[in-house]
Amino acid sequence: MIRAEFTKFRSVRGWVLGLATAVALFVGMGWLTAAGSFTSCDDQACPSPPVGPEGQAVEDHFGFAHRTLTGDGSLTARVRDFSGIITYPPPNHDEIVDGLVPWAKAGLIVKSDINPGSPYAAIMLTADHGVRFQHNYVHDAAGPVDARWLRISRSGADVTAYASADGRNWTTVGTMSGWSGPVRIGFAIASPPDITAKGNPMGGSIVQARFTQASAVFDQITSTAGGAWRYDEVGADGLRTDWEKLHRAPGMTTGSDTLTLTGSGDIAPATDMRVAPYLAGALPALLAILVVAVLFITSEFRRGLIRTTLLASPHRARMLAAKAAVIGGVTFAAALIAVVVARPLVSHVFRANGNFAAPTGLLTDLRLSLGTAALLAATAVCAYALGALLRRGLLAIVLAVALTVVPYLLATASVLPVAAGEWLLRLTPAAGFAVQQAFPAYEQVFHPYTPADGYFPLAPAAGLAVTCLWAAGLLTLATVRLNRADI
Amino acid sequence: MDATIDITGLRKSYGPTAALREMTFTVRPGQVTGFVGPNGAGKSTTMRILLGLDHPDGGTALIGGRRYRDLTKPLEAVGALLDGTALQPSRSGRNHLLWLAQSQGLPASRVDELLDEVGLAGVARRRAGGYSLGMRQRLGVAAALLGDPPVLILDEPFNGLDPAGFVWMRDLLRTRAREGRAVLISSHLMGELQDLAGHVIVVDRGRVVADAPTRAMRERYGSLESAYLELTR
Numbered sequence: 001m002i003r004a005e006f007t008k009f010r011s012v013r014g015w016v017l018g019l020a021t022a023v024a025l026f027v028g029m030g031w032l033t034a035a036g037s038f039t040s041c042d043d044q045a046c047p048s049p050p051v052g053p054e055g056q057a058v059e060d061h062f063g064f065a066h067r068t069l070t071g072d073g074s075l076t077a078r079v080r081d082f083s084g085i086i087t088y089p090p091p092n093h094d095e096i097v098d099g100l101v102p103w104a105k106a107g108l109i110v111k112s113d114i115n116p117g118s119p120y121a122a123i124m125l126t127a128d129h130g131v132r133f134q135h136n137y138v139h140d141a142a143g144p145v146d147a148r149w150l151r152i153s154r155s156g157a158d159v160t161a162y163a164s165a166d167g168r169n170w171t172t173v174g175t176m177s178g179w180s181g182p183v184r185i186g187f188a189i190a191s192p193p194d195i196t197a198k199g200n201p202m203g204g205s206i207v208q209a210r211f212t213q214a215s216a217v218f219d220q221i222t223s224t225a226g227g228a229w230r231y232d233e234v235g236a237d238g239l240r241t242d243w244e245k246l247h248r249a250p251g252m253t254t255g256s257d258t259l260t261l262t263g264s265g266d267i268a269p270a271t272d273m274r275v276a277p278y279l280a281g282a283l284p285a286l287l288a289i290l291v292v293a294v295l296f297i298t299s300e301f302r303r304g305l306i307r308t309t310l311l312a313s314p315h316r317a318r319m320l321a322a323k324a325a326v327i328g329g330v331t332f333a334a335a336l337i338a339v340v341v342a343r344p345l346v347s348h349v350f351r352a353n354g355n356f357a358a359p360t361g362l363l364t365d366l367r368l369s370l371g372t373a374a375l376l377a378a379t380a381v382c383a384y385a386l387g388a389l390l391r392r393g394l395l396a397i398v399l400a401v402a403l404t405v406v407p408y409l410l411a412t413a414s415v416l417p418v419a420a421g422e423w424l425l426r427l428t429p430a431a432g433f434a435v436q437q438a439f440p441a442y443e444q445v446f447h448p449y450t451p452a453d454g455y456f457p458l459a460p461a462a463g464l465a466v467t468c469l470w471a472a473g474l475l476t477l478a479t480v481r482l483n484r485a486d487i
Numbered sequence: 488m489d490a491t492i493d494i495t496g497l498r499k500s501y502g503p504t505a506a507l508r509e510m511t512f513t514v515r516p517g518q519v520t521g522f523v524g525p526n527g528a529g530k531s532t533t534m535r536i537l538l539g540l541d542h543p544d545g546g547t548a549l550i551g552g553r554r555y556r557d558l559t560k561p562l563e564a565v566g567a568l569l570d571g572t573a574l575q576p577s578r579s580g581r582n583h584l585l586w587l588a589q590s591q592g593l594p595a596s597r598v599d600e601l602l603d604e605v606g607l608a609g610v611a612r613r614r615a616g617g618y619s620l621g622m623r624q625r626l627g628v629a630a631a632l633l634g635d636p637p638v639l640i641l642d643e644p645f646n647g648l649d650p651a652g653f654v655w656m657r658d659l660l661r662t663r664a665r666e667g668r669a670v671l672i673s674s675h676l677m678g679e680l681q682d683l684a685g686h687v688i689v690v691d692r693g694r695v696v697a698d699a700p701t702r703a704m705r706e707r708y709g710s711l712e713s714a715y716l717e718l719t720r
Binding site: 004014299307 | 535539540541542555556558567569570572573574578579582583586587589591630
């Protein structure tokens with residue numbers, strides 16, 4: 001029966017052309033998006049953000065006081081003072097205030113070298129999130145909340161971090177393995193920008209980022225590594241704010257038994273990366289797919305051909321399921337072809353225009369590609385089921401667009417308040433677009449993770465499941481209606 | 488399979504309108520059975536219920552003792568022509584038969600055989616939307632014959648046929664009946680049925696008003712047309 005329905009599909013030229021149009025729109029819109037994106041820095045190629053040891057684009061900018069540790073050893077210190085400034089925060093934006101942003105951090109770090117993006121493990125006191133053990137940019141584990149004493153030690157291939165409230169009773173917070181050769185061991189200070197998002201009366205949100213700076217005074221220092229403390233601003237871009245020029249420059253000062261570090265920046269995964277550009281054509285392609293999927297069934301009702309179909313396959317539920325399998329299958333195949341063509345082409349054009357395409361990794365790429373194909377297929381089944389339920393082509397097409405394309409646009413184009421947009425992306429069939437989220441929303445980086453930035457309220461699999469549930473539900477309704485009907 | 492159609496006590500209403508009131512008759516193999524009556528008498532409704540398209544309010548409609556929807560490969564049990572114009576216009580005639588054949592697990596060679604038999608081989612790869620009414624009717628007959636079924640149910644098979652088509656259709660139906668198949672055709676063409684049908688069922692207002700051999704009707708009323716006019720007055 002599936003073979004018969006496939007023959008039906010391929011023998012109507014308009015439907016095959018419609019699907020080919022979807023492929024062309026997918027590739028074409030991706031290409032247009034890439035061709036229209038330019039990045040340049042003073043007429044030169046922009047420096048790419050560093051890539052971390054686990055393949056992600058990362059932020060690696062911090063103040064670093066370090067010594068070389070050739071073998072095993074440890075560093076212990078207390079964070080005596082931790083303070084900072086935030087420039088011109090809301091509500092009035094008229095003064096520089098004392099304070100720390102929640103993820104400002106000061107602590108001890110082992111890093112393979114001073115190059116941005118190199119492997120590291122760190123135990124840091126944060127302003128609002130207690131002591132954290134973080135390593136290789138993407139990993140973050142919580143330690144004690146009230147500890148001020150920190151210790152990091154290396155033994156063979158392992159770097160282990162400890163925290164203590166009193167300097168006597170120590171808690172192990174985490175271990176990172178795989179170390180070899182000499183490493184840098186020392187103090188780190190980082191203070192990410194102060195980011196706020198406020199609702200825009202026109203919909204969406206306005207995101208602002210302000211310069212901040214943090215200072216930490218370490219005392220009770222015990223280091224097995226000898227020599228003087230050397231200071232480097234890792235990942236420095238050479239630019240200085242007025243605050244840094246006129247009031248307090250980043251850097252290190254050492255006292256008789258104290259060490260003070262001042263600096264800005266963050267050691268974290270990059271979060272300003274958008275949806276992979278080669279997937280930009282999925283939405284226009286979906287429009288063509290919805291039309292084909294609806295007509296695949298409504299044309300049978302319009303022509304009376306449904307009677308012939310039911311004469312050949314009197315089991316109505318099975319007939320509807322076979323057609324759903326065919327429209328879902330051909331859509332999946334067409335979408336996969338589109339992704340396979342679009343990915344190298346669009347990525348090439350995107351990079352040729354000086355843009356940086358953040359690496360996603362093989363597994364994520366596979367999920368983005370297969371997920372997008374599955375999303376389009378499940379949405380096609382939704383549209384087809386609407387067609388079977390309503391039997392009117394135009395009505396079903398309008399409703400299918402209203403249920404899938406419209407919620408996605410409302411949620412991602414900064415038209416609705418963020419919360420409302422997120423609910424649309426939880427409840428409507430557009431939830432499946434979550435498969436297109438290229439990067440996780442990292443808890444250890446404060447960022448307004450909104451749909452407009454490519455961050456979805458549901459996990460990829462959960463979002464796709466919502467779309468599939470819609471497809472199954474609509475198909476069930478259509479089956480119930482057809483089973484009861486006189487044709 | 489026993490090539491007999493059994494309609495027993497069939498009832499069906501559409502809203503307040505009763506389309507069938509205790510429709511009962513039997514169609515036996517080996518002859519053409521004419522199914523006649525005025526428009527709205529219940530012929531099409533009976534056929535649609537028989538073919539599992541409409542749900543009866545009561546009664547049974549069985550083909551070889553089974554309901555249509557219980558047939559596993561229905562086109563090998565029953566061939567039906569309801570509306571020859573019900574085609575996807577952009578699909579070729581051959582592809583129309585091909586998907587039907589595939590739905591029953593029949594080989595593509597069977598499609599080409601049928602196209603030859605109904606005289607559409609030359610236009611088989613053209614869009615069905617460009618077919619004349621007669622060509623569509625021939626395609627519909629081909630679809631009905633695809634599974635070589637022992638029972639044929641045809642609604643107005645002469646619609647749109649040219650004189651040569653009439654002769655062809657007559658021969659086709661006679662041959663099938665002679666082979667021992669049950670052939671039920673609804674038609675308004677009394678002259679045609681008088682020669683073709685061995686048995687006639689006359690229905691009016693949802694029930695059978697006469698069920699007799701054509702010869703007996705002709706002997707009693709003079710002609711089938713007179714019989715029809717007399718019975719459905």
